[in-house]
Amino acid sequence: MEQLLDRIIAGFEAADIEKRKDGQVFFTVPKPKVLPLINHLKMFEGFRNLILMTAVDWIEDNQFQITYLLNNPDTKTDLGIRTFIGRDGEGMDSIHELWGHAATFQREMKEMFGIGFPGSPRVDEPFLLEGWDDIPPMRREFDTKKYSEETYFPRPGRETHDPATYMKQKLYPND
Amino acid sequence: MPEDNVKYPAEDQSLSPVNRKRVVIGPEGEDILVDPLRDYYCTARPEPELPRQGIIEKFMNWARAESLWVLGFGTGCGSIEIPPLLSPRYDAYRFGVAMRPTPRQSSVIIISGYLSVKTLKRVIRSYEQMQNPKFVIALGSCTINGGMYWDSYNTINRLDHYIPVDVYIAGCMPRPEAILAGFNKLKQRIKEGRGEGANDYIKNLDWYKANQKKIIKDWNMPDYNW
Numbered sequence: 001m002e003q004l005l006d007r008i009i010a011g012f013e014a015a016d017i018e019k020r021k022d023g024q025v026f027f028t029v030p031k032p033k034v035l036p037l038i039n040h041l042k043m044f045e046g047f048r049n050l051i052l053m054t055a056v057d058w059i060e061d062n063q064f065q066i067t068y069l070l071n072n073p074d075t076k077t078d079l080g081i082r083t084f085i086g087r088d089g090e091g092m093d094s095i096h097e098l099w100g101h102a103a104t105f106q107r108e109m110k111e112m113f114g115i116g117f118p119g120s121p122r123v124d125e126p127f128l129l130e131g132w133d134d135i136p137p138m139r140r141e142f143d144t145k146k147y148s149e150e151t152y153f154p155r156p157g158r159e160t161h162d163p164a165t166y167m168k169q170k171l172y173p174n175d
Numbered sequence: 176m177p178e179d180n181v182k183y184p185a186e187d188q189s190l191s192p193v194n195r196k197r198v199v200i201g202p203e204g205e206d207i208l209v210d211p212l213r214d215y216y217c218t219a220r221p222e223p224e225l226p227r228q229g230i231i232e233k234f235m236n237w238a239r240a241e242s243l244w245v246l247g248f249g250t251g252c253g254s255i256e257i258p259p260l261l262s263p264r265y266d267a268y269r270f271g272v273a274m275r276p277t278p279r280q281s282s283v284i285i286i287s288g289y290l291s292v293k294t295l296k297r298v299i300r301s302y303e304q305m306q307n308p309k310f311v312i313a314l315g316s317c318t319i320n321g322g323m324y325w326d327s328y329n330t331i332n333r334l335d336h337y338i339p340v341d342v343y344i345a346g347c348m349p350r351p352e353a354i355l356a357g358f359n360k361l362k363q364r365i366k367e368g369r370g371e372g373a374n375d376y377i378k379n380l381d382w383y384k385a386n387q388k389k390i391i392k393d394w395n396m397p398d399y400n401w
Binding site: 126142147149151 | 293296320325328330331332333336386389390391392393394
């Protein structure tokens, strides 16, 4: 594991190395190095299983984080590869030619975040949201409560409490 | 059919040849327009089926109430509460409740939990294909006011804006005992002659369709699925 990490740091500019537990390491690589790194890991290091790929919206930094989770079944090790891309229409390279099921993850990320994956099969077809015509709902500028109230006929009389203030009033009414 | 008898209009080249709209030359030399995707479209409006009078209606309501055939359709987490209902411990069969595999054979549809827009489209198709009289049981708080998904971008809040509901069973999730109580309530309602949801749906069809079309943006089915 240590030798593998040394090779990755030397060859692919990996940074922010974070060992979560035995055999599970997360690190960040720059965007142009992602595809060569994944190719290398699959071909030469035995990471032949893509567990998942997912995205996180860091709206404060104006970027998306994409995480690839790879697994080596022989040595029972997991690698989490993080990369950051711009939020405004910047796409990511597709890895559907390495793993066919990556196309489904990419299709979901295209629908939920609007991240483009050029060349990925059926990436523009609706996945969960049929006929969606708003901005992608997992982007953090999308106000899901407002959308729901405008669209889905909320039943009047619903009372909601912020848990912190509600418990404070209940436990310390005199403060 | 021989290939030289067929002319394809230019606009639907994306469909496979068997599904394309086309003009076929008939045996007399006349042109016949064939549109396979519209073969089973029926655009007729449904008519309400008014209840009969007096003792006949009472007898039929008794018969309907004692034999409820439930469509095996699960939408949310509540569908996991249905299989124990049929197990020996709760044994819904003794109340005359049986599960059926298709909408055409069933008289009750259980909406078991949260309903996403994509599923609502399938629910409408299934509900409209069921034979009269038909009843709806809404399970869980998600169908009442949205439940814990009340501010979600993709789940509906109030089921009764889209299909008429006979019985609500509150809870998150209701236990099988609560569902049995709901079935008994539904039987009582039917015996009192109040199980007229299907006719209400048809009388207020425009309102229901407006609500449904407001959230189903890619409406690609007939207005009423016969």
